[in-house]
Amino acid sequence: MLRRAVSAFCYAAARAIPALRQRNIALPQLPFLRASLIPGLNSDYQSVTLSWPFSSFRPRDYSLPNPSWSPQMLRLYNYYNNLCEQDGEGGKKEIGPWIRLPSYNRTVKYATGGQCLSKVLQAKARLFTRNIEEEGAAFEYAMFLNTEEKAAVCVFQAGPLLEGPVGNLHGGAIATIIDTVTGALSIYLGGLVVTANLNVNYRSPIPLGSVVLVHAALEKMEDRKIYISCQVTSSDGSKLHTEATALFVKVNVGHLFER
Template sequence: MWRRCGALGRALALRGLPGLAPGAAGRRTASGPSPPARPGLPCGTAAAGSQLGQSKDYALPNASWSQDMLDLYNRFLDMTKDGLWKRIPSYNNILDHIPESMKLTYEKRKDTRLFLRSIDAEGAGFEYVMFLNTSEKRVVCLFQPGSYLEGHPGFAHGGSIATIIDSTIGSCAISVAGKVMTANLSIDYVNPVPLGSVVLVDSKADKVEGRKVFLSCKMQSVDGNTLHAEATALFIQLDATKAQKQQASCQ
């Protein structure tokens, strides 16, 4: 399990990620968010189709993003230029994320939504963007929890923290093993996450044993001074027959 880190800049630099300069928080460029870049898609044809206008991609800057969020986003975008990192687009329907080859016979329903995208107001719910590094089996999520995710006054609800961790680790597991489900998720909540702050959720697949994918994750503040949470997870690659049965039971 990872240990508490010092400055995130140092920690990220050690792990090949860009840290933020101290004092970046709260600064906002007069021109507002950078124009959204459109790096290559990590997934299959459905996502690519969505990029052409079928579905809105929410993993792009909007007016609610703080300067920390924008700065980190831009640094990660820079890292996508050499192709090692890829921004993962985010839609409000899970089927838009899944390549055709993985869809089996799922029907796209109009009355369902990805839980993370269930709050429409910009900045009120889960503001996040994920970046995938396939060769490192790693997904990093930049997360800014909004006011509707409140648990204790002023802080993010533990369930919302579990949700973003599960989704970040889950994206990592999907990129490694395709059709998977969370079998176990264990979280140590170390320090509360202030609403409106920006945290990094850094996940990686540690081991694959048959159908089992073991992953770990840590959630830290942008300045690296605060470890908010650490987690381990087990995802199980779905057995094809069981997956068909599960599908049939929910249609």
Template sequence: MARSLGRIFRGFQSLCSVPFMKTELSHPCSSMFRTSLRTMAVLPSFFSFKPRDFSLPNSSWGEEMMQLYKYYDSQCEVKTDGEEGQGGQWKRLPSYNRSLKYATGGVYLSKIIQSKARLFTRNVRNPGAAFEYVLFMRKDEQKCVCILQAGHLLEGPPGHVHGGAIATMIDTVTGTHASLLCAPVVTANLSIDYRSPIPLGSTVLIESTVDKREGRKTFISCKVTSTDGSKLHTEATALFVSISVSHLLRG
């Protein structure tokens, strides 16, 4: 579909380059035609099938967030075209929802909206206002770590992060971790103990570890700490159950 729209737009561009068309475009009705051309110029990018990665650095990231990102990113495997990852212990996970191909409505609908898709935790236009985070996974130790910077829209107690926002991130991190082992999965149980509040604007680490796997069940433990590990903010355990793609398609 995107290719067809692109061809149509290029056709309009070629047509407008013809001398007699330049004359016709001086007519008052040509403003509507020019508006249509501008709309067509936007459509190909709208229907792009490559989603935007929201886990990359942006201007809202603080110094601590950037330092931790660089630390883990420096230990990631390096990939070249047509080759497997070379070296490195960690792998950065992109922050967009790649499961839309299973969405109710079919594969064609999912492709159309894929370009705008993301994990709902990052669904805020203003960078830094809510969830700024990036995930890294280490397969050999079955660990996942998330660097989180909490924005002002996540306020619960005055000056601190809402408990529901913390639960959202824990479910996102542990669920992403489990889905990489046996996708797709659903959350069956999430148990959280809040130890100390997280100040708004601060950066914390969310560490997820697989405890055991039993058939379709994956048991994961998680903790939220200060970046130096000196303060424990939250502890949690989660149970995920793998399901079939046909189960998702039934809606």
């Protein structure tokens, strides 16, 4: 039943693409459901959209700059965002190996038809890293993928609601942004995946309010397993705050609904 519902979703998405392709709006970042799962979406993940879902509602893209971003955060964002466009023939802008990932605060609940969650829970559900509306209060981040190098970079500004040790980021918040960035890379590489292991070594505290870079890179892929390494550094790369490895496993969508 669930598989059929998701198949129907993908089929409807594929049918909608030709009409939407010309709008050149980014595909919503669907956690644990990547573009390649939808027939016809493989080659242009960053330039195709689905309306949300199949309506005129346009959700907020949380990875775009807002007034809470510090000059440092904005500078790093602009640096990586500029890498997403390359000069092609005749000076025309072309899509480069870098892709900016948009980021929304909802996952695709509609695919399940509400089978697994009460309607109340389903309506209230929000992506953990985007569950606070106040700009600058919690996770402010933007992710960029390098499709050639199979790597990702995230510029991350740590808001005051993420406190653990006094004045510093909570270890769980650091694990969360690592899971998010390594997960996004794994989804790009492997489609529908779940985190199987996260091994985090905390080297030095990250002060609240600071801007850091989260680097993730593919180490190896074996059958259904995707191994990713990750480092969290200061914005100039001079200080290593955290090192981690992550293992993701490709799954069928039914895995998420085994109760």
